[in-house]
Amino acid sequence: xxxxxxxxxxxxxxxxxxxxxxxxxxxxxxxxxxxxxxxxxxxxxxxxxxxxxxxxxxxxxxxxxxxxxxxxxxxxxxxxxxxxxxxxxxxxxxxxxxxxxxxxxxxxxxxxxxxxxxxxxxxxxxxxxxxxxxxxxxxxxxxxxxxxxxxxxxxxxxxxxxxxxxxxxxxxxxxxxxxxxxxxxxxxxxxxxxxxxxxxxxxxxxxxxxxxxxxxxxxxxxxxxxxxxxxxxxxxxxxxxxxxxxxxxxxxxxxxxxxxxxxxxxxxxxxxxxxxxxxxxxxxxxxxxxxxxxxxxxxxxxxxxxxxxxxxxxxxxxxxxxxxxxxxxxxxxxxxxxxxxxxxxxxxxxxxxxxxxxxxxxxxxxxxxxxxxxxxxxxxxxxxxxxxxxxxxxxxxxxxxxxxxxxx
Ligand SMILES: Cc1cc2nc3c(=O)[nH]c(=O)nc-3n(C[C@H](O)[C@H](O)[C@H](O)COP(=O)(O)OP(=O)(O)OC[C@H]3O[C@@H](n4cnc5c(N)ncnc54)[C@H](O)[C@@H]3O)c2cc1C
Numbered sequence: 154x155x156x157x158x159x160x161x162x163x164x165x166x167x168x169x170x171x172x173x174x175x176x177x178x179x180x181x182x183x184x185x186x187x188x189x190x191x192x193x194x195x196x197x198x199x200x201x202x203x204x205x206x207x208x209x210x211x212x213x214x215x216x217x218x219x220x221x222x223x224x225x226x227x228x229x230x231x232x233x234x235x236x237x238x239x240x241x242x243x244x245x246x247x248x249x250x251x252x253x254x255x256x257x258x259x260x261x262x263x264x265x266x267x268x269x270x271x272x273x274x275x276x277x278x279x280x281x282x283x284x285x286x287x288x289x290x291x292x293x294x295x296x297x298x299x300x301x302x303x304x305x306x307x308x309x310x311x312x313x314x315x316x317x318x319x320x321x322x323x324x325x326x327x328x329x330x331x332x333x334x335x336x337x338x339x340x341x342x343x344x345x346x347x348x349x350x351x352x353x354x355x356x357x358x359x360x361x362x363x364x365x366x367x368x369x370x371x372x373x374x375x376x377x378x379x380x381x382x383x384x385x386x387x388x389x390x391x392x393x394x395x396x397x398x399x400x401x402x403x404x405x406x407x408x409x410x411x412x413x414x415x416x417x418x419x420x421x422x423x424x425x426x427x428x429x430x431x432x433x434x435x436x437x438x439x440x441x442x443x444x445x446x447x448x449x450x451x452x453x454x455x456x457x458x459x460x461x462x463x464x465x466x467x468x469x470x471x472x473x474x475x476x477x478x479x480x481x482x483x484x485x486x487x488x489x490x491x492x493x494x495x496x497x498x499x500x501x502x503x504x505x506x507x508x509x510x511x512x513x514x515x516x517x518x519x520x521x522x523x524x525x526x527x528x529x530x531x532x533x534x535x536x537x538x539x540x541x542x543x544x545x546x547x548x549x550x551x552x553x554x555x556x557x558x559x560x561x
Contacts (some may be wrong), residue, residue, distance in 0.1 A: 156180040157305040157475050160293055162281045162317060165189065167441025168310030169264035169459035173211055174466035176271040183304075184273055185293070185540060187280040191265055196331040196420065197374030198449070199224065199347065200253040200260070202245070203538025204456030206549040207463045214552055215388075216263045219560040222362035222371075223554065227536060229349040232402055237351065237520040244533035248553035252452070252537070254347065256363045256372060257334065260455065282316050284437060290475075291436040298399035305475035307437045308465060310458070313425055315443040323429020325448055327377045327505035328384075329357075334412055336362065336371035341405040350403035351390035353512040354504055358403050374408050378505050381423050388416055424448045428494055433479030438465060440482070445490050447497035450504050456535040456538045457493065461486055463547045489543040496535055 156179045161168045164186035176182045195384040200208070200217065208214045229238030242250040265509040269275070280296040291301025309317040342360055357378035365371050377399060379387060387395065396410040412440065415420060428445040432438065443457030461482070468481035502508070522528040534540045544551060 157469070158290070158301065158303075158558065159306045159308065159475075160185065160291075160304040161308045161310055162186075163310035163312060163315075163441075163443070164188065164261075164265070164275070165310060165312055165441060166260060166413040166455045167266065167443070168308070168460050169209060169261070169268050169436065170211065170462035171308050171310060171440065171465050172268050172273045173264065173271055174421070175469065176273045176460060178267070178469065180469070182273045184268065184275045185279040185281060185295070186275075186277055187491070189278050190256070191275075192259070194457070195257045196333050196376075197256050197361045197372075198260070198455050199253055199361065199452035200255055201452060201456045201536070201538035202242070202250045202252075202300055202551055203353070203362050203453075203543055205253065205552045206544050207459035209552045209557075210463065210549055211267065213263050213267060214557055215561040217255060217260060218253060218557055220259035220263065220279050220366065221253040221364040223558065224252035224254050224347055224362065225345040226348045227252075227349075229351060231516060232352045232356075235516065235520075238349070239518045239520075239524065240532045240536045241529070242537060244529045245537055245539070247524060247531070248551050249555040250533075250537060251554045251558075252347070253362060253398060254362045254374070256366050256374075259364065262367060279534055280469055284317055286435045286437075294320040305436065306469075306478055309437060309443045310441050310462075312442040313427075313446050315439065316332060317437065318429050318432075318439055318443065322425055324381070325424045325426055325501070325505075326380055326382070326477065326507075327378055327448075328381045328421055328423040329449075330380050330387075330421055331374055331376045332419045333363065333372050333415060334375055334409055337408055340408060342373070348456060349504075351504065351512070353509055354401055354502065354506040354515070356398070356402055357504060358399050360406070360409070373409075377419075378398070379421070380507075381421070384421050388408050392416060422449075426498060428490065430472065433483040436479070438479035438482050444483075445494060447507065448501040450501045451493065451494055451497050451535065451540050454495070457490065460489065460538075460543050460547065461548065467547055469549060485546050486543070489541045489546070492541040493538075498539070 229242040283294040440461035464485040502511040511546035
């Protein structure tokens with residue numbers, strides 16, 4: 154098969170993974186991003202067994218594990234100390250499974266270095282503004298460079314605010330403030346847990362171990378749930394008042410919040426719940442956050458992005474026709490995406506909401522039910538990204554973390 158001329162818009166996890174898979178399969182791949190030089194945005198995230206299967210397929214699982222923090226358990230307590238969430242990867246049947254807390258920069262570095270080593274052409278400083286199909290292929294439009302192309306296939310991995318698709322969905326009322334902080338060596342936190350404290354579903358503080366970025370010591374991500382329309386008021390009230398609120402909810406965080414002396418150390422992340430009605434078009438396929446986004450409560454976005462990238466690579470392999478790739482790729486992923494969109498819409502209000510009802514439902518019904526069979530197995534399956542068997546559709550195997558940790 155002669156290689157396709159493929160343009161990928163966006164250097165996030167979706168775009169980088171797709172570039173690597175397709176370049177290694179012999180296609181000529183060009184990556185575009187608006188950033189003037191390579192950089193990832195944000196703080197920490199969780200890589201789930203679903204996303205790790207793609208990284209293993211790329212030969213990058215050891216490299217990310219070496220930079221991340223293996224997570225065994227997700228633990229949430231109410232302000233009164235009651236356990237309202239206790240999800241363990243050990244409850245998954247099959248090979249040893251874990252999550253991996255990792256700084257976005259570490260995931261980006263591992264993927265970016267591999268993409269460069271694979272000989273992919275990367276054009277920074279190229280802000281994409283649109284595209285259109287022609288008889289010869291699809292053209293991409295850029296803010297400063299005009300039109301480039303034609304390409305046999307264009308992959309939209311531009312994230313939530315993609316310029317290659319119409320806006321859809323809704324912004325969620327709650328977002329979160331995030332900060333990366335040094336791991337407190339003799340502190341009260343457990344390296345193998347993502348821990349959260351809640352007051353009803355109105356307040357939430359969380360600590361996610363994120364391993365070690367290149368050239369840095371061990372770190373964690375601290376996050377604080379906040380209504381997006383309350384951000385200005387939060388700024389006005391000042392850091393002192395916020396520190397008191399955090400410590401009142403979870404006293405162990407005192408040492409962490411004391412390190413935050415400037416509101417600029419905290420980034421406000423806003424979330425959206427949306428899925429494009431038509432993610433497959435003529436020689437154009439939307440993947441990752443460009444196709445679908447949800448609140449990060451279930452920690453799936455980057456993992457979904459990696460699975461979407463894998464689906465495009467599989468579709469290219471299976472169809473060998475660039476015009477058939479978009480439909481096939483979306484077909485391979487649609488069921489899993491819809492399942493998790495529904496799960497996230499259901500679970501998010503239990504953790505971020507002004508109403509008392511969802512938090513009561515969480516504390517009195519879900520928390521007890523998730524401690525016994527089959528509740529705890531289902532909970533582990535949802536958390537790991539494996540509900541709906543997304544790996545089977547893509548011909549991927551689950552990673553055995555016992556083996557992976559031994560080699561990494
Ligand atoms: C606070 C927060 C916490 C999260 N936690 C988790 C978690 O624990 N686990 C998890 O799996 N996911 C998590 N997510 C979601 C995850 O970060 C995203 O789902 C993931 O980054 C999506 O990857 P992507 O490659 O599709 O898009 P992005 O990572 O958004 O990448 C898009 C790329 O496109 C570029 N770009 C955008 N517009 C243009 C343009 N017009 N022209 C050129 N380039 C452009 C950007 O510079 C960027 O490089 C979280 C998200 C947030 C906000």
